[in-house]
Amino acid sequence: xxxxxxxxxxxxxxxxxxxxxxxxxxxxxxxxxxxxxxxxxxxxxxxxxxxxxxxxxxxxxxxxxxxxxxxxxxxxxxxxxxxxxxxxxxxxxxxxxxxxxxxxxxxxxxxxxxxxxxxxxxxxxxxxxxxxxxxxxxxxxxxxxxxxxxxxxxxxxxxxxxxxxxxxxxxxxxxxxxxxxxxxxxxxxxxxxxxxxxxxxxxxxxxxxxxxxxxxxxxxxxxxxxxxxxxxxxxxxxxxxxxxxxxxxxxxxxxxxxxxxxxxxxxxxxxxxxxxxxxxxxxxxxxxxxxxxxxxxxxxxxxxxxxxxxxxxxxxxxxxxxxxxxxxxxxxxxxxxxxxxxxxxxxxxxxxxxxxxxxxxxx
Amino acid sequence: xxxxxxxxxxxxxxxxxxxxxxxxxxxxxxxxxxxxxxxxxxxxxxxxxxxxxxxxxxxxxxxxxxxxxxxxxxxxxxxxxxxxxxxxxxxxxxxxxxxxxxxxxxxxxxxxxxxxxxxxxxxxxxxxxxxxxxxxxxxxxxxxxxxxxxxxxxxxxxxxxxxxxxxxxxxxxxxxxxxxxxxxxxxxxxxxxxxxxxxxxxxxxxxxxxxxxxxxxxxxxxxxxxxxxxxxxxxxxxxxxxxxxxxxxxxxxxxxxxxxxxxxxxxxxxxxxxxxxxxxxxxxxxxxxxxxxxxxxxxxxxxxxxxxxxxxxxxxxxxxxxxxxxxxxxxxxxxxxxxxxxxxxxxxxxxxxx
Numbered sequence: 025x026x027x028x029x030x031x032x033x034x035x036x037x038x039x040x041x042x043x044x045x046x047x048x049x050x051x052x053x054x055x056x057x058x059x060x061x062x063x064x065x066x067x068x069x070x071x072x073x074x075x076x077x078x079x080x081x082x083x084x085x086x087x088x089x090x091x092x093x094x095x096x097x098x099x100x101x102x103x104x105x106x107x108x109x110x111x112x113x114x115x116x117x118x119x120x121x122x123x124x125x126x127x128x129x130x131x132x133x134x135x136x137x138x139x140x141x142x143x144x145x146x147x148x149x150x151x152x153x154x155x156x157x158x159x160x161x162x163x164x165x166x167x168x169x170x171x172x173x174x175x176x177x178x179x180x181x182x183x184x185x186x187x188x189x190x191x192x193x194x195x196x197x198x199x200x201x202x203x204x205x206x207x208x209x210x211x212x213x214x215x216x217x218x219x220x221x222x223x224x225x226x227x228x229x230x231x232x233x234x235x236x237x238x239x240x241x242x243x244x245x246x247x248x249x250x251x252x253x254x255x256x257x258x259x260x261x262x263x264x265x266x267x268x269x270x271x272x273x274x275x276x277x278x279x280x281x282x283x284x285x286x287x288x289x290x291x292x293x294x295x296x297x298x299x300x301x302x303x304x305x306x307x308x309x310x311x312x313x314x315x316x317x318x319x320x321x322x323x324x325x326x327x328x329x330x331x332x333x334x335x336x337x338x339x340x341x342x343x344x345x346x347x348x349x350x351x352x353x354x355x356x357x358x359x360x361x362x363x364x365x366x367x368x369x370x371x372x373x374x375x376x377x378x379x380x381x382x383x384x385x386x387x
Numbered sequence: 388x389x390x391x392x393x394x395x396x397x398x399x400x401x402x403x404x405x406x407x408x409x410x411x412x413x414x415x416x417x418x419x420x421x422x423x424x425x426x427x428x429x430x431x432x433x434x435x436x437x438x439x440x441x442x443x444x445x446x447x448x449x450x451x452x453x454x455x456x457x458x459x460x461x462x463x464x465x466x467x468x469x470x471x472x473x474x475x476x477x478x479x480x481x482x483x484x485x486x487x488x489x490x491x492x493x494x495x496x497x498x499x500x501x502x503x504x505x506x507x508x509x510x511x512x513x514x515x516x517x518x519x520x521x522x523x524x525x526x527x528x529x530x531x532x533x534x535x536x537x538x539x540x541x542x543x544x545x546x547x548x549x550x551x552x553x554x555x556x557x558x559x560x561x562x563x564x565x566x567x568x569x570x571x572x573x574x575x576x577x578x579x580x581x582x583x584x585x586x587x588x589x590x591x592x593x594x595x596x597x598x599x600x601x602x603x604x605x606x607x608x609x610x611x612x613x614x615x616x617x618x619x620x621x622x623x624x625x626x627x628x629x630x631x632x633x634x635x636x637x638x639x640x641x642x643x644x645x646x647x648x649x650x651x652x653x654x655x656x657x658x659x660x661x662x663x664x665x666x667x668x669x670x671x672x673x674x675x676x677x678x679x680x681x682x683x684x685x686x687x688x689x690x691x692x693x694x695x696x697x698x699x700x701x702x703x704x705x706x707x708x709x710x711x712x713x714x715x716x717x718x719x720x721x722x723x724x725x726x727x728x729x730x731x732x733x734x735x736x737x738x739x740x741x
Contacts, residue, residue, distance in 0.1 A: 069725015383728020
C-alpha cells in the first residue's frame with residue numbers, strides 16, 4: 025500500500041536500528057507522547073529492537089485515558105436521558121465510569137451512537153429536531169478543529185438541539201508538567217505527529233530551551249518512530265537540545281493556520297483535570313462565552329455525581345512515565361480490555377491495552 | 388422450602404453477574420466474551436462430549452455413518468450488501484460450518500424471523516437468493532419455519548439455517564489434531580466481508596467497492612481432502628473474530644503454539660487501507676468465504692497447489708506454522724521483523740478517535 029509500505033520496510037528499519045545502536049553510548053529515557061506511537065512501538069516490536077540502554081516510556085497522549093472520570097459519569101447521566109441522542113467516537117464507548125460505561129448504557133436502552141466525525145452529529149441534530157443531540161468532544165489538538173467546526177456550523181444553522189460535552193486537552197502544558205515534576209525520568213520527547221500537523225512545532229521550542237530537552241515531532245509508522253528515536257538519542261549523545269522535525273511529510277513549524285484560527289474562534293484555554301494526573305493549569309480548551317449555549321454540561325443539569333476511581337489502578341503513574349503497565353498489580357488480572365479498571369486498558373491508544381493485546385505480560 | 392445446596396450452586400450463573408449484568412454486543416462478537424459465554428455458561432449447562440469439542444460442526448456416529456450437524460443464525464444489517472445478502476450468507480455460513488468438519492452437505496433447514504413491515508419484495512429477493520445459493524452448492528432446503536415479530540422488534544429479517552452433512556471415511560478433522568510441524572494455509576485475502584459490511588453500514592465510501600467474500604467452501608474442501616486426505620488436520624472458517632480468534636481457538640484446543648508471518652498473509656490493498664483508516668486490525672475482521680487449513684508439513688505444497696487451482700483459492704498462501712513453543716498462544720512476526728502476540732479479540736473492535 026502506497027505511503028504505508030515504504031514506512032514498514034524491513035531493510036530500512038534495520039538500517040535505523042543499527043544506526044541507533046551505533047550512536048548510543050549511555051542510558052537514555054525517552055517518552056513518546058501519543059498513544060498511537062505507543063501502539064506502533066509495541067505492535068511492531070520496536071522496543072525489542074533497541075539497545076538496552078534506551079528506555080521508552082509511554083506518554084499521556086491517549087484522549088480517552090485522560091478524560092476525567094467525573095466527565096465520563098456526566099456523559100453517562102446525559103446519555104441515559106430519553107430525549108438525548110448521545111454521540112461519541114468509538115473508543116469512548118467502553119471507558120469505565122464510576123459504575124457503568126456508555127456501552128452498557130446502550131445495552132440498557134440509551135440512544136448511544138458511534139460516529140466518525142462531529143459533523144455527523146450536527147447532521148443528526150438537523151434530522152432529529154425533536155431530540156437533543158450531544159457529541160462527546162474529547163481529544164487533543166488533533167480533534168479540536170473538527171469539534172470547533174461542528175459548534176461553529178451548529179451556530180450558523182441556528183440549531184438549538186445540538187451541544188457538546190467538552191474535555192479538550194493540550195499537549196505542551198502536559199509536557200511541562202512532566203518535565204517540572206521532581207520525579208521526572210524523561211530526557212527527550214517524541215512529540216505527537218498529528219497534534220503537530222495541526223499546531224506546528226513552534227510551541228515546543230520554548231519548552232526545549234527551558235528544560236534543555238530534545239524534542240522530535242514524530243510520525244506513527246515504524247520507520248518514523250525509529251528515525252524519531254535516532255534523532256533524539258543523537259541530540260542527547262551530542263549534548264544538544266531543541267526541536268528537530270522527523271515528520272516533515274506532515275508537519276511544518278507553523279502548522280495548519282486556518283485550523284488554529286477556527287479553534288481560537290470557538291474555544292478558549294482553561295484549567296483542566298487529567299484523569300489519573302490531576303489539574304494541570306491552562307491545559308484544556310473550553311467553549312468561549314459566545315458559544316456557551318452549546319455546552320452540554322450547562323444545558324443538562326447533572327448533579328449528584330460521586331466519582332469512585334479504582335483503588336488499585338495506577339493509570340496516573342503510567343501516563344506520567346513513572347511506571348509501566350505490567351508493573352500494575354491489576355494488569356491482566358482484575359484489569360483486562362473486557363473489564364478495564366482504568367482508561368488506558370480501553371483504547372487501542374492506551375498503553376495498558378497495547379501491552380495486553382500484544383502480549384507484554386511478564387510471567 | 389429451600390433447595391438442596393448442590394442444586395443452588397448449580398443454578399448460580401457461572402459468569403459473575405456483577406461483571407456483566409446485561410448481555411453486551413461483544414458477547415456475540417466472536418472474541419473472548421463469546422468464548423467465555425460458550426465455555427462457562429453453555430458448555431457447563433448442556434455438558435456433553437460432542438459439544439465440548441466446540442468444532443464448527445458437531446460430529447455424530449449414526450449406525451456407522453459419521454454425520455456433521457451445525458446451526459447458525461444470521462442477523463446481518465443491512466440485508467443486502469456488496470457481494471451478497473442475508474439469504475446467500477445464511478446458506479454459505481452453514482454449508483461452510485459443515486465443510487469445516489470435512490462433510491458434504493446433505494440438507495438444510497431455513498427458519499425465518501421476519502419483522503412486520505418488511506417489504507414482500509425484499510423477502511422474495513432473499514428467498515430467491517437462498518435458493519440460488521443452495522442450488523449452486525447442490526444441497527436441498529428440506530424443512531423450515533416462519534415467525535413474524537412486531538415492528539421494531541427485529542431488524543427486517545433474521546435467518547437461522549441448520550445443516551446436516553456426511554463425513555467421508557478416513558477423514559478425522561478436529562481442532563485437537565494441530566501438531567508441531569504442521570503448516571497453516573488460507574485460501575485467499577482476509578477481512579473482505581467485515582470491511583464490506585462496515586463500509587455500507589457506516590456509509591464509508593472508497594474509490595472501489597469492497598465486496599464480501601461470502602462463498603460456499605464445500606467444493607474447495609472436497610478437493611483438498613481428495614488430494615491430501617488425512618493430511619488435513621484442522622479446518623476452520625474465520626468468521627466473526629477473524630483469523631486471529633480462529634487460530635487462537637486452535638492453539639488453545641490443541642495445546643500448541645502458532646507462528647504467523649505478517650508479510651505472508653494475503654489482504655487486498657483497499658481492505659488494508661480501510662483497516663488503516665478505521666484503526667482495525669484485519670486479523671480480527673470477519674470473513675465468510677475463507678478457510679484456514681492446518682495440514683501436515685508433507686502435505687503443505689500439494690494443499691497449496693490444490694487451493695490455488697480452485698476458483699475460491701487462487702490467492703491461497705502459507706501463512707504460518709504450528710510450533711511446540713508457547714502452547715495456546717499465537718505469535719506474529721511483524722513486517723519489520725519484531726515479534727508480537729496475536730491474542731483473541733477482546734470485546735469489539737472500536738474505531739479510534741484519531
